Amino acid sequence: MxxxxxxxxxxxxxxxxxxxxxxxxxxxxxxxxxxxxxxxxxxxxxxxxxxxxxxxxxxxxxxxxxxxxxxxxxxxxxxxxxxxxxxxxxxxxxxxxxxxxxxxxxxxxxxxxxxxxxxxxxxxxxxxxxxxxxxxxxxxxxxxxxxxxxxxxxxxxxxxxxxxxxxxxxxxxxxxxxxxxxxxxxxxxxxxxxxxxxxxxFYGAIAIAFGLALLTFGFLRLPAVGFNHIQGYGSIGAGILLLFAFVFIERKxxxxxxxxxxxxxxxxxxxxxxxxxxxxxxxxxxxxxxxxxxxxxxxxxxxxxxxxxxxxxxxxxxxxxxxxxxxxxxxxxxxxxxxxxxxxxxxxxxxxxxxxxxxxxxxxxxxxxxxxxxxxxxxxxxxxxxxxxxxxxxxxxxxxxxxxxxxxxxxxxxxxxxxxxxxxxxSGALQQEIKALPFNAQQKQAIIAQTANLGNAKVPAGLTAIQQKTVTMAYHAGxxxxxxxxxxxxxxxxxxxxxxxxxxxxxxxxxxxx
The missing domain is CATH 1.20.1250.20 (MFS general substrate transporter like domains)
Known part of the structure; x- marks a missing residue:
């Protein structure tokens, strides 16, 4: 051309x-x-x-x-x-x-x-x-x-x-x-x-779209459900299989x-x-x-x-x-x-x-x-x-x-x-940060639950001003x-x-x- x-x-x-x-x-x-x-x-x-x-x-x-x-x-x-x-x-x-x-x-x-x-x-x-x-x-x-x-x-x-x-x-x-x-x-x-x-x-597009979507869903669910939950390993496994299917479709x-x-x-x-x-x-x-x-x-x-x-x-x-x-x-x-x-x-x-x-x-x-x-x-x-x-x-x-x-x-x-x-x-770093701090088990659980929000983690309600400052510093360090x-x-x-x-x-x- x-x-x-x-x-x-x-x-x-x-x-x-x-x-x-x-x-x-x-x-x-x-x-x-x-x-x-x-x-x-x-x-x-x-x-x-x-x-x-x-x-x-x-x-x-x-x-x-x-x-x-x-x-x-x-x-x-x-x-x-x-x-x-x-x-x-x-x-x-x-x-x-x-x-x-x-x-x-x-x-x-x-x-x-x-x-x-x-x-x-x-x-x-x-x-x-x-x-x-x-x-x-x-x-x-x-x-x-x-x-x-x-x-x-x-x-x-x-x-x-x-x-x-x-x-x-x-x-x-x-x-x-x-x-x-x-x-x-x-x-x-x-x-x-x-x-x-x-x-x-279109068959190739469907295979790669669903394969990538399932892989993404599986990895993003891991922190919430763990490695042993079907939403994690099941989605990741199915995604991998679909990507192999995509290669097979493209070959044929x-x-x-x-x-x-x-x-x-x-x-x-x-x-x-x-x-x-x-x-x-x-x-x-x-x-x-x-x-x-x-x-x-x-x-x-x-x-x-x-x-x-x-x-x-x-x-x-x-x-x-x-x-x-x-x-x-x-x-x-x-x-x-x-x-x-x-x-x-x-x-x-x-x-x-x-x-x-x-x-x-x-x-x-x-x-x-x-x-x-x-x-x-x-x-x-x-x-x-x-x-x-x-x-x-x-x-x-x-x-x-x-x-x-x-x-x-x-x-x-x-x-x-x-x-x-x-x-x-x-989550792992935060657990180490608060391990020695004077919080009860319920408070520590509420603090760690905020790790899903990454840097936007909020200090749980009900803590004193000094405790809030301590938790904020722990969030930042973690x-x-x-x-x-x-x-x-x-x-x-x-x-x-x-x-x-x-x-x-x-x-x-x-x-x-x-």
Whole structure:
């Protein structure tokens, strides 16, 4: 199919539409972690509720984003991209009007369906529209521009949450989406694969959707019911079986949503393994940094959002530059160095104890965020370019969908497994903190029961002022202990991502033939 130069009129409109649409998803992602404390308070959400708010969206993305990429290749990338934007707008509007955690979780599912059609469409449009020699630069431009547009997301989310207006984080998607739909319809040409007559793999989508949902449910129920309850081991076991069934379906299908043959390419395999480990560490790290800052360290949500600005500034400055260098020298060095530095930054952040609040930011959180942000800025554009260049144009939508699905699956597992682990670690640390304190068994039980709410744990009623202060200090110490361990695990995931690049990713001499 015909491609156009990056600087052409058509190329500029493709970039503008994909950047603005992606910005909607990124604003939600960057702002949501910051507003979670406010959301938890206003909707009376428990810790598991928070993880479901995150996972309801991610589950839909992980299970349907593969179909979204395939539909784009088959029916037209512009058409499917536009439908996704429209559904995302509807879901965002409904999320903004939610009056309970349950309603928000349901409407996040609708957002996820829209995102599954919208997100792979952006990179697929770029890869199929822009000349191959400029593709890495275009993806780097997309990475830098979307970050620039959304770098105010955490600060905006924090400001709105502090003012009691967290719902507008969802409403802001509406005008952006309408503008994109207008320009997409009037300025961008349709692009699709005329030779693709395959059916859509709905059986595969059902298997992976229910498999991931059952795994998530099982892990998030473990802290409440224990390892010996059927809701825990039964759900996890059934989820694993369904994921095996998904692989079997894909192997046997004549029109798989995830063509397993793509994984015979070591670069494609390696970059997706890298994506899984890196985004698992990224998701856990950014979530628990935000919760720690607001719920334990005494930051306002606005201050918490502003602390991530160094991270986003690095992304803006380095993403396009790294993409251009990856075009010239290959992505291998960037994909080894970037994740390693990201892991090192998370490790530095894991050693933070109780601080005096924002006044200590410069010597506590900032060093780790700088290293973490610099590492991610070296990784994003080369990683995306490596994934898209490892397959032929015929598979760009599918490749984009698979890589995005892997990053979302990583988020699902992070929220489910590490979220469950955080509650257990918090509970264990808190039991040690209050073991020697003068509370009776009933009081200790009431204190420990609050660990399900993580950093939003409330002191039980009926305690004296001195006891309340003691319990608050115990909550903070217990949460920081859990935070430290989760951050070390996240750092290890970053190091594993670097190892995947070292083992699998070689600079190709030419595009893969798949």
């Amino acid at each position: 015909a491609t156009v130069p990056l600087r052409s009129i058509q190329g500029k409109w493709v970039m503008a539409c994909t950047i603005m649409a992606s910005a909607m998803a990124f604003i939600d992602a960057t702002a949501l972690n910051v507003i979670l404390p406010s959301l938890q308070q206003h909707l009376k959400a428990s810790g598991p509720d928070l993880f479901w708010v995150l996972n309801a969206y991610l589950l839909m993305l992980a299970s349907l984003i593969l179909i979204g990429g395939t539909l784009g290749d088959k029916l037209g990338r512009k058409k499917v991209f536009g439908i996704g934007i429209f559904i995302f707008i509807l879901g965002s509007t409904a999320c903004g009007f939610s009056s309970s955690a349950t309603m928000l979780i349901i409407f996040r599912v609708i957002q996820g369906i829209g995102g599954a059609l919208m997100i792979p469409g952006s990179l697929s449009l770029i890869s199929s529209s822009i000349d191959e020699k400029e593709r890495g630069k275009a993806i780097g431009t997309w990475s830098a521009a979307t970050t620039l547009v959304t770098m105010g997301g955490p600060a905006l989310g924090g400001a709105l949450a502090d003012a009691g207006l967290w719902r507008y984080i969802f409403f802001i998607n509406v005008p952006i989406g309408i503008i994109v739909l207008f320009f997409l319809g009037t300025k961008v040409k349709e692009i699709k694969d005329e030779q693709d007559n395959n059916k859509v793999d 299908s004549s029109h798989p949503m995830m063509p397993l043959g793509l994984f015979t390419n070591s670069i494609f395999t390696g970059t997706n393994l890298l994506t899984f480990f890196l985004y698992a560490g990224l998701g856990a790290g950014m979530l628990f940094i935000s919760l720690n800052m607001v719920q334990v360290q005494g930051y306002t949500q606005l201050e918490s959002g502003l602390t991530f600005l160094p991270f986003t500034i690095f992304m803006v400055i380095n993403a396009r530059f790294a993409g251009s260098l990856a075009d010239k020298y290959g992505p291998r060095l960037f994909l080894i160095t970037g994740p390693f530095l990201a892991g090192a930054g998370l490790l530095i952040l894991s050693f933070i104890k109780q601080t005096n609040g924002p006044s200590d930011y410069w010597t506590t959180f900032l060093p780790g965020i700088l290293v973490f942000g610099f590492g991610m800025s070296l990784t994003v554009a080369p990683l995306t370019a490596a994934v898209m260049s490892s397959v032929s144009d015929h598979f760009t939508g599918t490749a984009s969908g698979i890589n995005n699905a892997v990053s979302r699956i990583a988020g699902v597992f992070t929220n489910a497994v590490l979220g469950s682990m955080a509650v257990l670690l918090f 949460f920081i202990t859990a935070y430290s361990k989760i951050m070390k695990i996240s750092a290890g995931l970053g190091f594993l991502a670097a190892l995947m690049a070292l083992i699998f990713v070689q600079t190709p001499k030419k595009k893969a033939l798949l």
